Amino acid sequence: MATPTLIPFVDASPNKDLLLSAARITPILVPSAAVGEIVAALPKSSSYYVLVADDDSLDKAIGYLDNGASAIFASVEMADRCISAGVPAEKLYAVSSSTEIPQDVLSGVKGALIKISNTDSATQLAKPKVTLYLDESKSAPTEKTVAALHKSNSALVVPLSQLTNDATSSTHLNITDAFLAPITTDRPDGLFTTIVSSYLHGGKSLGLCYSSKESIEESVRTGRGVYQSRKHGLWRKGETSGAVQDVIKIELDCDSDCLNFEVIQHGAGFCHLDTPTCFGQLSGLAALEETLVSRHQSAPEGSYTKRLFNDETLLRSKIMEEADELCAAQSQEDVAFEAADLIYFALTRCVSKGVKLADIGHALDKKAAKVSRRPGNAKAKYLEQAQAKTAPAPAPSTTQQPQATTSGSDMIRMRKTNLDSVSADERLQLLRRPVLNSGAMIERVRPIVEGVRTKGDKGLLELIGKLDKAELKTPIARAPFDEPAIAQDVKEAIDIAYENVRKFHVGQAEKEPLVVETMPGIVCQRFARPISRVGLYVPGGTAILPSSALMLGVPAQVAGCKEIVLATPPKPDGSIAPEVLYVAKKVGASAILKAGGAQAVAALAYGTETVPKVDKIFGPGNQWVTAAKMFVSNDADAQVAIDMPAGPSEVLVIADKTSNAAYVASDLLSQAEHGVDSQVVLVTVGLSEKEIDDIEKEVDSQAKKLPRVDITRVSVSKSLIVATSDIKSAFDFSNDYAPEHLILHLDKASEKVPLVDNAGSVFVGQYSPESCGDYASGTNHTLPTNGFARQYSGVNTLSFQKHITSQELTKEGLDKLGPVVVTLAECEGLRAHANAVRVRLGMQSP
Template sequence: MPAAVFLPLVDPTAAALIPALALIGPLLVPAGLLSAVRPSIPPTGSYIVDATGSSNDLVAILNDGAQAVVVSAAQLETLDVPRERIIVSIAENEVAAAASLSHKAAGVLITSAEGTHTAKSLGLQNTDVYLQLKTLPAADALVESVRTSLPSTLVIPTASLTTGVTTSTHLSIADAFLAPVVSDRPDGLFPTIVSSSTHSSRPLGMVYSSRESVAEAIKSQKGVYQSRKHGLWRKGETSGSVQDLVAIQLDCDTDSLVFEVVQHGTGFCHLGTPTCFGSFTGLARLEDTLKSRLQSAPEGSYTQRLFTDEKLLRAKIMEEAEELCDAQTKEEVAFEAADLFYFALTRAVSKGVSLKDIELALDAKGKKVTRRKGDAKPKWEEKVASPAAPAPAAPAPSATASGSIRMRTTKLSEVPQNERPALLKRPVLNSLAMIDKVKPIVERVRNEGDAGLKAMTKQFDKAELSSNVQRAPFPTPGEDVLPKVVRDAIDQAYANVKAFHAAQVDPAPLRVETMPGVVCSRFARPIQRVGIYVPGGTAILPSTAIMLGVPAQVAGCKEIVLATPPRPDGSISPEVLYVAQLTGVTTILKAGGAQAVAALAYGTAEVPKVDKIFGPGNQWVTAAKMLVQNDTDALVSIDMPAGPSEVLVIADATANPVFVASDLLSQAEHGVDSQVVLVGISLTPDHLSAIEAEVERQALALPRVEIARVAISKSLIVLADSLAEGMAFSNEYAPEHLILHLADAPGAVATVENAGSVFVGAFSPESCGDYASGTNHTLPTNGYARQFSGVNTLAFQKHITSQEITKEGLSVLGPVVVTLAEREGLEAHANAVRVRLHELNK
């Protein structure tokens, strides 16, 4: 425990002084006065209990919040609590025993005649010394006693203290506290950091204090400082932004102070901001936002709904807690923890609980020296041991082993219309929250260029690179790293994808004569510089390199930059390297995540800037793409907001459970944030149970079973009574991949309105589209199939229009244009036609 400048010993008459004394450190409270004094000590205050000779339960005193207890040597022998919570009391004639006792206690309290003992003189290490003088000098001389006793701490009875000025009988609390403080400034002022008791994320500002201002601050328990121009400065006296003083501390060199305050009003800074260093961040900013929303949330906002719907908030807290438990990577854990913090703090704010209240509760828990066993309550142990039962409307599942792999089930006809949107939500956070997270990464690449990119590649991919890029021509991987069978498979996939995408190229410019003498044309030109993002992480994806590289090659893009995370040795996987060679990639960027997107968008000394970025990725990649496309400095577009992979399978009574389960798992193994949905059309309980059993059986045989387990736990079975009802749900969900296991799958295609790609019939697995059938597997996710197409050749081109008008054509069209331009008040437009018509009429 840190030593205080002095330690006030509370007596029965000290009630009025306790709030002021609690500002500057712990109080020493006799055990007999504890019950009377404790209510007067502020929640932020601390106290030490003098329990020498007391019969009180010392462990209970510590559990109840005491910072430490003072005990006799005899009591010390029987007390089994952490050393840092014990101070042993010894008489001056027993100081020789101090060293032998110090290994059991963090401090020694010595009753002394003159107070000359220090830890060094007593041969103590890591032990605080408290001196209780048998006879106190006059109060005005006590200041010197406090100073000369340092680094030991002088115990001063509260009967000798006052919040007023020092006299011969009473010592000013401020004078005692400031006794060791020195200033190296000509004006004698002390630099003072002001921090928020409720927002610990950053200081409020830096000011100056004097002995007079500190005395006034302690006496009034308000923020009072010394203005270098205007003298004593009572913060907020004119603006209303007053401060309640919570604590004052000295720094380790005793030449500066910290004031911990509760800030009221608009904020600390004269500019009206919360701090002189900008706004709060993190949890502090979130707490302020939630408090504001509690008072005046926008009508219909999600936060307002959370405040008014306790059932929803309760469900979200439990849902996010489970997702945090399921998270595996560092990024996923941080992501899910942030989500849980949001909902937990919403709950706290709704009940009037602040972050400071939570911190105080944590501190109180930290002071307990005895704890319960800490096992989970039975209902939660049972929940972890076996999956939750499905909703009552769903068919009863067959018994499964502990830790089984199951999807949630709901019957569509029994879900109220206002709850249907919840079924459409993917297990991802909102894009605005993710964009806030990727901004610092993107800005670092913009500001630091190649150096920042290398640093993040080392941090995230564990690869230390001499260069961020590798330029064509690329070496052909040998058969030792890329066997012939793999190369042949890549070659076949490349040929199929190229054939399908080459057929998409416009055979000739579009040419239409809209009226005699007026010919309008449209012709395609390739986007000159494109970036294609190939994820790495938990899987090697040469297939994505094919799906993006081929249309770029077919479209005729002159510069193709392929970004992909390097392996720890700095190399690129041979599969991706081979595809880069096949598809005419000009540069490989050895980076992944948001930092790769930023490098493609803005360019660096090594990395060429591109005009459009393509490719799927996790939530970080998707958010970075959305961020840079809206930055006019980047002047870059994106293919689509392609995020975590997803599949929706529609199955009727003719579906093979083995096939259905395999299709669900083909996407679930992509990542823990993938989602799979099964829409069952009039399935019997037995048929549904057979599919669920197959999902578990096949999943347990997968090497990526743990990833599939998490993805499946977040996924959904929707039971529909008819194909029309099931297809309507699918069109609203707008899946990335739609697989039709139906008696008449080809006939159902006509009813598909929203989907990235459709797989028709039992023998059209999604895997074929992912790898080699010819269609593209880079598809819109998260419901964006309502607005976006999947990647295709035209996505790598832009279309330019032209018009050619003859004299005869203008003579007919011109008057129409003049009339419309005049109607819009654009005379220059009209004039450009008039002068030509005038020439024709000569």
């Protein structure tokens, strides 16, 4: 929003009429000690700020925002703490006696309130930061001062005790005079163009008229719609017709030459033709609300709407029915149609309880203003009902849906469909994954990333304490590391896995440069060089994941990276899991960053006083890690690359009649246990219903014996069995799906590998479980998900290298190629390019 003309500050017990006048034209600044009393006296449509007391806690400061304050004003120290806690900049002002505010604080606030004793000597913050002034000299400001400050993107915070609804005097400034101080007009009659809009209908324009200072002053003072007729003078809207207006808000536009009156219109409407607006009737939601309000008052007996108002059970049932149909709708047309039905019944419920669209808008605004957020998880009874209905992509009509599971004894089942009986559109739906709202997630990680980027180690340590729950003195540990104490069998297992992974990744390394003589006397080369500094993100916290450290650290070591920084969440005591530390030593890590989440990604991307900046970041993680990687990779200042996009873990198994049901089920469950969003697909080739049922029974039996059965129950209920009649159809579907893991339970499986076009990694035959690739076979388990196997490879040795090309020409080579280059360069109009050849060959310019 634009900078207000002025901000009234409640400095004493206010006159109620003056308080309401102020609320109609500007947000009000309220001291925290008086918030309850003042907010209770304001209309719920009013905007207000809170001046946080020095002894208020951080939670209390954030609580003011959660309870509806548009922004808080806090000391520099408290503002710094609010920034670290994730309070958005647009909701935070620092309070200081000087504009000399630390840059790390200034970058995280919208502006500052500067306490001064003379506005003439006031200095201003650099734009676009907003500078507000509180003149402590106790003298009332003038219109001239208000106008001058507003012109420079600043404003005065004026004690309410210095304002009045009466005429301006030496001790008090009329509040309307102050509000209109910057207003201008180019009309010869001096009137101001005024738009009138409907508060109850989301600001829909009702019409256009004109205002004068006299009419505006009366509206501000009385709260009634008063305008200036060009023929008849003051026009008190509805004075004769009864179509009066309650003024909710009056605001200036960005150029201070136009006004907007947001009003509640009573009577027949705004227009003299007795229509709601000067542009005709209402439409859409506004029209529906008007109709429902009318029906609520006078619907004829026996009408359907009357039944809905009188029968709460019927209305409740219709709301639940339409909500379910909206969730099941697929096409844009169907979604719009079902949403319209749901909105109709929901708005009927609202009207029956006296709730208007404006009340819903106000509730939405209040929710959006909250800084603290609840997890947003579904209630158990709704989650149980949805488990059988929800899927990575909505199921087509030919898919058999399992019954909703309601207890641990119910069979854990998958969704089924036959590929031969689905349409092209339905097949496309089967290939879809859940959509991650990456834009929203990036906005959520932005304050974390910015906190590390701007505040370095200080910001990083604060976030480690808050999010990783560990209090550290330094975020980094440098090699050489202490020898960790781990069980001998675990150590031996890691050693074997390390050797296998290393052998396979050494085999991927280029042994010598590629050298090609393209023409006599012209030799072109391509050679590999390691990326100098790499960051390896190893998820952790409560889990121990030495396998991820191996899969990232070994190829970095083989590639010859000079600096390997491993990042992993610390334990509460600040230590690192000994198994991960052991791997870090084996792969030659130069440092360990004791941080997880977006804060670790930010530290690797930008570097801090102690954390080295890296050139590329690798590794899996949750949505916060993924969003942070996307954020920094798109920031030109970071100059950092990432390995690949990431999503939930997934597996696709192709099984024919030679497959072992128990083996197939175990492979499906090995991915299903990762999380409720894991993607699990079984593609069968020529299996009968009984053979498919045998696999499902094995899934159910094995799952119930595993400790993560609650997770598996949800992910399996969203999983999919796709029946096909032949190998070609099965592989066509798999290649279109492009799974992270592809497992082949097929007769002569190795002969089918040439049919694979898109997959992260392939597991061939019944004795090749996916878990071997996850840990120790030698291949890498950091693989593309979400269909990105169409474009990306899994992490490998070349991921940690870049290729450089070179060319060397002899004189004879240039003699032959030079005229070709000259011709092409001059064709493109690049004469200097051509000249670089001409001067060597002694060619004359044309």
